[in-house]
Amino acid sequence: MKEHYKESGVNWIGKIPAHWEIIKVKNLARNNGSLFIDGDWIESDVIQKTGVRYLTTGNIGPGKFKKQGNNYISEETFHSMNCLKALPGDLAISRLNEPIGRACILPYDEPRYVVAVDIVILRPDSKYDKQYISYCMNTVGYSENAAIMSRGTTMKRISRGGLGNFSIPITSYSEQKLISNFLNQKTSEIDTLIEDKEKLIQLLEEKRQAIITEAVTKGLDPDVQMKDSGVEWIGEIPEHWEVVKLKSKGEIRGRIGYRGYTTEDLVDVGKGAITLGASNINKLNQLDLSQKSFISWEKYYESPEIMVQTNDLIFVQRGSVGRFCIIEDKVENITINPSLLIIKEYIENTKHLYWYLNSNYITNLVTLLTTSTAVPMVSQEQLKNFNIILPPKQEQNKITGYLNHKTKAYDITVNIVNTQINKLKEYRQSLIYEAVTGKIDVQEMLKETEQEEVSSS
Known part of the structure; x- marks a missing residue:
């Protein structure tokens, strides 16, 4: 049955299914135990190598936690400052650095975390799926809206109040869960394709680098007499260089x-x-x-x-x-x-x-x-x-001409693969947007996928 749609009243969202609603982010956390609150102002002089893991906005990637840095604060500092206890599974939202408003779920690597003041911890009511909310907060339209609302010259940031007034589309918990599971599967498949292509680019760049290094340190004549360059990393070079x-x-x-x-x-x-x-x-x-x-x-x-x-x-x-x-x-x-x-x-x-x-x-x-x-x-x-x-000037010219020609094929291939990666990323963004705004019927797509798998088996 074809879905009926209505206007959401939010530009980046557009039309949504008739049974969906629009909700402000601040209204996702209303019950006891729910949170929508900033992190803590942690000075550099209290950072140490053990204790309670300290996270900054650099750890918050668009939909993915970034494992970088290795900073902690002591138990004493944690308690004396009455720090917010962020928990694994909480949704962390960055108020600083583009894309502003990006969000990810904190991993289960630690029993608790302390987060920087420019991170908002959202622990929504139980009727909202955090993974679904994360997908909403990492759509292009949402990020563009956050960028418009941000303030500052050298470093733009948005207030928690500003974030709280953003709107996202919402449906029943079961449908939120269905959408997030669907996107987990599909984005994982896309990410694997992207990773494979990025590995191909790395391999091509390594081969290109090897060709360049060989030409500028050994020359183009495989039979030339060699001598010690006197430079450890270079080794032998043609004797007339x-x-x-x-x-x-x-x-x-x-x-x-x-x-x-x-x-x-x-x-x-x-x-x-x-x-x-x-x-x-x-x-x-x-x-x-x-x-x-x-x-x-x-x-x-x-x-x-x-x-x-x-x-x-x-x-x-x-x-x-x-x-x-x-x-x-x-x-x-x-x-x-x-x-x-x-x-x-x-x-x-x-x-x-x-x-x-x-x-x-x-x-x-x-x-x-x-x-x-x-x-x-x-x-x-x-x-x-x-x-x-x-080498002599004439040989420099020959090496330059050789490398101009030889690297061109690699550059063309890398550009082609980069274009493919960009298209996959655009498709990934489009798929997320259409799923979290109800513009595609996830349940129907899952049925079609199952039927295709049955037919091919």
């Missing part, structure tokens, strides 16, 4: 000292120059100008030595340390912020240097440098002293 310091082949510059700037030097679009930061270099080591920041003309012209030009190479020294990109297109009025270094006036083949920085040798070196210091970074002096393995 040389090992030099990067600083001997180019200028490494950064925004240092009085040439630094504050947020007061940032201006609106059209009123200054683009200033690049770590976020403008993506994980594929490409320049990404989808989001731009601008610095005043005064600060821009103050530092002509770090104005970005074609054929410059940009290196991330803080943040996503070790990422880099080459400026291949003509650019105007761009500079860098203090998180970046710029390699200019490189007298060899800059694209060969780009491929060299992609090698396992540099990846391992960056990892060593960033894990051996309190603040993960690569200093300007350290970058200057990077060992560069250089």
Whole structure:
């Protein structure tokens, strides 16, 4: 029988089945033993390695708990501060960091938890299924609504009162349970497909990395005479190649000292120059100008030595340390912020240097440098002293052409698989939305699945 629908009165929800209702989140917890309350303000000086497990918003993923961090507070602190006792199975909602309003169920790894003040613990009345509520709170429309309602400049957050006034669609407990069980099964199947494709990408990237490393450290001639490079991680290199310091082949510059700037030097679009930061270099080591920041003309012209030009190479020294990109297109009025270094006036083949920085040798070196210091970074002096393995210029050109061609097939395949992953994620989101708003009949879909399984057996 075809379901009758009615208007929900909530934009992101749209129409719902006639027998469903709309309820505000704060009204999910009305009975004794139910909760809708913020966590506690825990100072860093009371954090320790044993006691009551302390969770932050970083542990709250969209629908999934994230096992990161290993912080605790003592029993004494827990009791003296009269902390909220969050229990395994409670629904935890993050008021901070996008997607704002995301929620997950706390795992059964600990008998109890203490949670940060930006986490709301929802322990709803028994007639509501927590897993179903979690799915509602992790739909795209719900998250977009939370983002609109959030406040703040550097870190956006939403109040518990704001969250409490959000609406979700609700049906009978048995139907909530049916929907959450259906989504558990279907999203698990989708997640498995996504994980398989992500493993394929990882394998492709490892093979791509191996090809690059082999070419820039061993060359293209398998019969060439070799010699010890004098660099432990590299081993042997062609005997006519040389090992030099990067600083001997180019200028490494950064925004240092009085040439630094504050947020007061940032201006609106059209009123200054683009200033690049770590976020403008993506994980594929490409320049990404989808989001731009601008610095005043005064600060821009103050530092002509770090104005970005074609054929410059940009290196991330803080943040996503070790990422880099080459400026291949003509650019105007761009500079860098203090998180970046710029390699200019490189007298060899800059694209060969780009491929060299992609090698396992540099990846391992960056990892060593960033894990051996309190603040993960690569200093300007350290970058200057990077060992560069250089073949003659003509051979650099051949290696560059080879890698441009050889990596293209890998990049195309990775892009195809990434597109497939994105489509699976979109389907997952669509399925959740349609199920929790009653736009698909879960019971009918389950019957169809059972019939297909019987037919195929």
